[in-house]
Amino acid sequence: MALLEVRDLEVEFAMRGARLKALRGVSFDLDAGDRLGIVGESGAGKSMAAYAILNLISEPGRISAGSIAFDGRVLNTLPAEEMRKVRGDRIAMIFQDPMMTLNPVLTVGAQMVECLKTHRTISDGEARALSVQKLREVAIPSPDARFDSYPHELSGGLRQRVVIAIALLLDPAVIIADEPTTALDVTIQAEIMGLMLDLCETRGVSLILITHDIAVVSETTQRMLVMYAGRVVEQGETRGIIARPSHPYTRGLLQALPQRNKPGAELNQIPGSMPTLAELPPGCAFHPRCAYADDTCSGGVPALRTLGKRLVACHHAERLK
């Protein structure tokens, strides 16, 4: 049994009487020490999946179907108090913008100690020592001094290191990183990503990496999900998907990478933009933007089916192969 098993997860929002499904039938497994990438455009439901795993979907949204099993326990039916103990302790999360995720009025140390004290019975001295040690592990210079710093006194890169240190504070089994490097300078993105992967690897922490950067996913993860409009459209081993995508959307994402284009040539892009949840097209949600679309595509929603070693949701997957 996998460490984290997500089955047929559906999240729906009640909006003006209508029920909009932000996630439709997302399923995946995550083994201990594994790394899983979730890619897709903004609004594809990537972050929604992360929040759903932590049972943090707030009103008017709710998990309407499916299950999330973690370590043998079903998280989505856990009482609030039990769920609170899992968050931060067993499953930690790293957000996109370290400017926003650290509370501006509390010192770095205060935020770390608070996290420790919420989950452990620990003295102030021990909490401080442990926090400083974690700050040292994420390679923050003079961690003792930084412990008493306010977030605004640190640079973006240092701040994201602090966020990572907080995520690692209680030695979680899973870390969910939601676009952890998007808000950072290009020069330190690789540094932070390398640090995070290193720490996860040495500790055997599983990582769910949510990003729109398919290049990062291809370098760092073993398995990946490609999401579009709340559905998984392609799922399988990262290397295979990157080498030979079976879904036109994945293929579009890959072709849009500047590295894949001739210098000076115009970039390939996927025409149009993601539909909003309220006006999903009939059939396959991607068909209005898809070069392979025909009548079958607008006629019926393609089911996620096995194709070789992976899962793909497209009527014409064979044609791409």
Place this chain on the structure above:
Amino acid sequence: MSTLQRVWDSNFAYQFRRDPVAICSALVLLAFVLAALLAPWIAPQNPYDPLQLDLMNSKEPPAFGGQGNPDFPLGTDDQGRDLLSAILYGTGISLLIGIFAVMLQAVIGVSIGLVAGYMGGRVDSFFMRLADIQLSLSTLMVAIIALAVFQAAFGPQRYEDLAIFMLIVVIGIAEWPQYARTVRASVLAEREKEYVDAARVIGLSRARIMFRHILPNALTPILVISTVQVANAIVSEAALSFLGLGMPVTTPSLGSLIRSGFEFIFSGQWWITTFPSVVLIVLILAFNLLGDWLRDALNPKLYKET
């Protein structure tokens, strides 16, 4: 020393030093507070001790006019009470009521505003409708009714002992929606920020997120309305005392002093009403000017280059 140095160097302190109005109002307030605190030592007599009052001294004009008694620099009231002493003690009572009433408002209003803003939904609707109802009744009306009922229930003697406490409670309860609304508005903005999500992801409890993470970030508007609210509370107290529902004449606040002299204003004893009124006006003005300055100083969008 280093903390002092940091405060002195801060942008906030710098702006304060550059603003003469702020410095003046702060000095005036400081003077009032000191005078009120030191009243037992600097006042010529204890206006609450009936044994020190002599009816023979009643309605003495101020000493500076040349015709008064030099023992009573600002004259005396109709009971022979030294006005300067009465004003010193009365300022203390007014400040005490103002500050404690505002603390009570803040405790009630901030808690309700936080809970309503953070929880949202029905909790929010319930408390905000409650606030609307409270606001639709004017503070003075609520206070007059409540105090009149208390006076009738306790009897005048017992009421005199409880008057300070009653005024604090009544003014405190009547004005909580000001705080609740202000806090709720900031909480609604803060709640959407990612650090709140991060705190939830860490597994902190709701109460901790509300009071330790959101409240400090919503503190600026609370500080600003607090100065205005203290001024309002002092005015309310003065108004109630003027109507005879506030502090009794035996332990007068500024409002009761104004009231006690009001009957004599046309019979020549103008000083009994005038001096407490001037003190009240200056006090309120100082609070409001300081509040205005605080609002500007704490608003980064209004950064002044001067």
